[in-house]
Amino acid sequence: MYQAEVHRTVSEVRLLERLSFDLTITDEAYQSEHSTDGEIRVFNRADDQVIRDREYPPAHPLGVLTGGVSGESESAYPGTTLYVGVAREPPLEQDEDAFQDDYVMKAIDVDGIPEDGVVGVDLDWDAAEARESMADDTARVATERYDISGLPNDQLPIIVRAELYRDAKRILRVLRNEEDGQRDDLRGRQQYEGQAALVLDIEHRTESGADSAPLRVEGLQVGLSRTFPQIQFDPEHGSSYDPQSRQVKWGSRTVQPGDTARYAIIGPISELLEVDRLDARLQATLGGRTLSGVTVAELFDESGESTQQWQESTPTVSEKTTITAEVEIDPSALRGESKEVSSSRITMQTTPVALFNELVKVCDRNGINITERSPPGDGTPVEGREGVYDVSGEDAGELDVRREYGDEGVVYAGMEITGRYTAMSEEAQVSTFDETEDRLVRRTKGGLDDAGRATLDIDARSADAELNSRFLSTIEEAFGGEM
Amino acid sequence: MASGSTLSCRNHGDRGAGQVCGECGDPLCGDCSNRVTDVTLDDYGAGGVRRLIVGLLLIAGSLVLLDALPRGIWLALASVAGKPLYLRLGLKPAFLLTGIALLGTLRFRGISGGFDFSGFSIVTRRNNARVVCQSCYDGDKRLQRTLSRVFKLIAVALIVYGIYQSVAALFFRWLWISGVGGAIWILREDLKLAVIELSS
Ligand SMILES: [Zn+2]
Ligand SMILES: [Zn+2]
Numbered sequence: 219m220y221q222a223e224v225h226r227t228v229s230e231v232r233l234l235e236r237l238s239f240d241l242t243i244t245d246e247a248y249q250s251e252h253s254t255d256g257e258i259r260v261f262n263r264a265d266d267q268v269i270r271d272r273e274y275p276p277a278h279p280l281g282v283l284t285g286g287v288s289g290e291s292e293s294a295y296p297g298t299t300l301y302v303g304v305a306r307e308p309p310l311e312q313d314e315d316a317f318q319d320d321y322v323m324k325a326i327d328v329d330g331i332p333e334d335g336v337v338g339v340d341l342d343w344d345a346a347e348a349r350e351s352m353a354d355d356t357a358r359v360a361t362e363r364y365d366i367s368g369l370p371n372d373q374l375p376i377i378v379r380a381e382l383y384r385d386a387k388r389i390l391r392v393l394r395n396e397e398d399g400q401r402d403d404l405r406g407r408q409q410y411e412g413q414a415a416l417v418l419d420i421e422h423r424t425e426s427g428a429d430s431a432p433l434r435v436e437g438l439q440v441g442l443s444r445t446f447p448q449i450q451f452d453p454e455h456g457s458s459y460d461p462q463s464r465q466v467k468w469g470s471r472t473v474q475p476g477d478t479a480r481y482a483i484i485g486p487i488s489e490l491l492e493v494d495r496l497d498a499r500l501q502a503t504l505g506g507r508t509l510s511g512v513t514v515a516e517l518f519d520e521s522g523e524s525t526q527q528w529q530e531s532t533p534t535v536s537e538k539t540t541i542t543a544e545v546e547i548d549p550s551a552l553r554g555e556s557k558e559v560s561s562s563r564i565t566m567q568t569t570p571v572a573l574f575n576e577l578v579k580v581c582d583r584n585g586i587n588i589t590e591r592s593p594p595g596d597g598t599p600v601e602g603r604e605g606v607y608d609v610s611g612e613d614a615g616e617l618d619v620r621r622e623y624g625d626e627g628v629v630y631a632g633m634e635i636t637g638r639y640t641a642m643s644e645e646a647q648v649s650t651f652d653e654t655e656d657r658l659v660r661r662t663k664g665g666l667d668d669a670g671r672a673t674l675d676i677d678a679r680s681a682d683a684e685l686n687s688r689f690l691s692t693i694e695e696a697f698g699g700e701m
Numbered sequence: 702m703a704s705g706s707t708l709s710c711r712n713h714g715d716r717g718a719g720q721v722c723g724e725c726g727d728p729l730c731g732d733c734s735n736r737v738t739d740v741t742l743d744d745y746g747a748g749g750v751r752r753l754i755v756g757l758l759l760i761a762g763s764l765v766l767l768d769a770l771p772r773g774i775w776l777a778l779a780s781v782a783g784k785p786l787y788l789r790l791g792l793k794p795a796f797l798l799t800g801i802a803l804l805g806t807l808r809f810r811g812i813s814g815g816f817d818f819s820g821f822s823i824v825t826r827r828n829n830a831r832v833v834c835q836s837c838y839d840g841d842k843r844l845q846r847t848l849s850r851v852f853k854l855i856a857v858a859l860i861v862y863g864i865y866q867s868v869a870a871l872f873f874r875w876l877w878i879s880g881v882g883g884a885i886w887i888l889r890e891d892l893k894l895a896v897i898e899l900s901s
Contacts, residue, residue, distance in 0.1 A: 219829075220742060220744060220829040220830075220831075221744050221746075222744075270810070274810045274811045275810070276745045276808035276809065276810050276824050276826070277808060277809055277810070278808055278809075278891075279804070279805075279807065279808075279809060294723075294739070294741050294742040294743075294831075295741075295742075295743065295744060295745075296744070297742075297744070301721055301726055303708045303718075303721065303728065305706040305707060305708055305709075306706075307706055334708055334709055334728065335708070335726065335727070335728060336708075336721050336726040336728070338726060513706040515706045515707050515708045516707070516708060518720065518721045518723075519723075520723050520742065520831070521723050521742055521829055521830065521831045521832060522720045522721045522722055522723035522729075522734070522831060522832030522833070523720055523832065524719060524720055524721075
């Protein structure tokens with residue numbers, strides 16, 4: 219029986235596919251991308267014989283006499299090529315429709331290895347390398363890479379989702395994984411009152427095929443751009459938070475097919491929204507399974523015989539998929555429900571500063587929370603018109619507000635105030651609006667014709683347009699319907 | 702393997718492949734695989750010392766031992782046959798040739814040009830069969846197959862001819878031809894290798 223070197227040296231063959239998943243949710247972009255690739259890894263170790271065969275190759279007496287030890291043609295000696303037989307199975311079985319089945323098989327392209335054939339892996343050593351391997355007692359890994367393309371989104375083994383919840387009832391249900399309509403737990407709700415939860419879901423998609431291995435989440439690491447004292451994490455068990463580096467880590471866990479690993483960062487909404495950036499990195503593995511359906515069918519030596527004919531113990535063979543998910547989130551982009559955007563513009567005969575102050579009062583009166591404010595600046599002198607100042611660009615006044623409408627939702631609005639004013643009118647105006655009484659304000663309005671001109675631009679965002687217009691009309695009515 | 706998948710035969714898609722072509726890697730079913738003794742798949746084994754001893758004994762027999770035997774033996778054989786057989790004259794070259802041939806199949810290790818004999822050993826070169834597909838069988842391996850056949854044929858022909866001549870004419874000097882045949886038989890894979898080396 220042929221004694222190839224690979225019989226002795228190869229200990230393990232691993233088929234490894236990698237899925238890198240990128241999810242970016244910021245105000246500018248919602249991007250979900252993935253890339254895939256694979257490789258065959260052959261673990262092999264040198265032994266004494268390997269070194270001996272390199273340092274003292276067998277020589278023919280005539281060859282020695284004529285001055286060379288390497289005189290013989292040794293194409294397959296000492297037998298360093300391993301043929302890795304790879305086969306492909308369709309990763310998804312759709313037994314209803316043959317055409318669909320074809321489609322699925324063709325959808326994923328594997329480039330670099332055959333669909334049904336062998337990959338020849340050269341496992342030759344040089345003597346020095348072999349000595350090193352033996353001295354370190356480490357296996358050398360030979361790698362054959364291949365590309366996987368066209369893996370459809372709906373065949374990814376995981377789905378990554380990020381959501382922001384604000385309602386205590388919802389938060390409790392989401393964290394407890396309860397269905398809607400279950401008995402309300404008032405006491406449980408208490409702890410989430412006034413809180414928001416940023417939830418990261420890693421769902422292990424159920425396959426239609428039979429043997430779905432569990433997903434092993436090795437860990438999740440989340441870095442926050444800022445922290446705050448009230449921050450909490452769920453699940454608390456298995457998490458560790460370092461406020462210094464603003465990093466929270468969750469340990470390993472197993473997710474059965476169809477189940478979801480859920481992680482949450484909890485805190486007051488205003489604090490959570492202040493976090494500009496959250497970077498999450500998840501690492502997980504799927505044992506015994508590849509994305510492309512490529513499997514190692516059998517191993518062969520250079521004589522063409524399979525490991526089953528080898529006298530030495532056969533190498534172990536395994537298949538594995540590793541998943542890395544990188545999620546970048548700007549939590550404010552998840553306020554989200556803000557899919558509907560409505561705008562309104564109000565122009566008044568007043569100064570920008572006066573309008574700003576008035577607006578602050580309107581908000582206070584109507585239960586609108588101001589999350590961020592910056593009053594209009596002094597403006598820049600307008601050329602050719604003495605004493606007139608233009609307030610725009612950097613000088614524009616800004617208000618970010620939030621108005622909650624109970625169970626109906628939340629409206630987020632950004633308001634910008636621009637305009638012009640004369641130096642004289644400014645002083646008068648400030649005192650006018652300092653009066654808290656509505657009556658006074660309305661009365662003085664008429665007399666401000668030459669004081670200036672201010673424009674208020676409002677962008678309201680919420681889950682539905684009706685809520686937006688309700689919000690906008692609140693503001694508009696407060697200014698007497700003047701537009 | 703882990704998932705129980707198998708390769709399918711390159712020619713018969715519905716059949717599993719138990720082996721691959723050692724030359725080009727095509728998966729093959731039992732019907733599609735051919736086996737060729739391929740000199741480029743030779744490996745080395747133990748038993749070199751034993752072969753060396755046998756070879757040296759044959760050479761010694763040719764040069765010394767046959768002469769040292771009591772003359773009475775040859776005379777007795779000649780008297781049985783009724784004429785001189787010249788058996789010794791035939792055996793001497795036959796022994797010498799097969800002995801040299803046996804030594805010719807040996808290989809040495811641990812000779813690295815100097816006088817360092819650590820790790821020195823005598824090994825035998827062993828032939829192995831390689832599974833090949835039909836096209837490699839007909840293509841790449843054709844020369845090897847032809848050479849194998851030719852050398853075997855020559856060897857057998859010479860051995861038979863030598864014995865036939867000797868027995869027919871009771872003139873055993875012809876045994877040297879059988880010796881040549883034996884040597885070719887023993888060295889046939891090495892001769893094949895030499896031809897391939899020279900032709901490439
Ligand atoms: Zn072939
Ligand atoms: Zn076949």
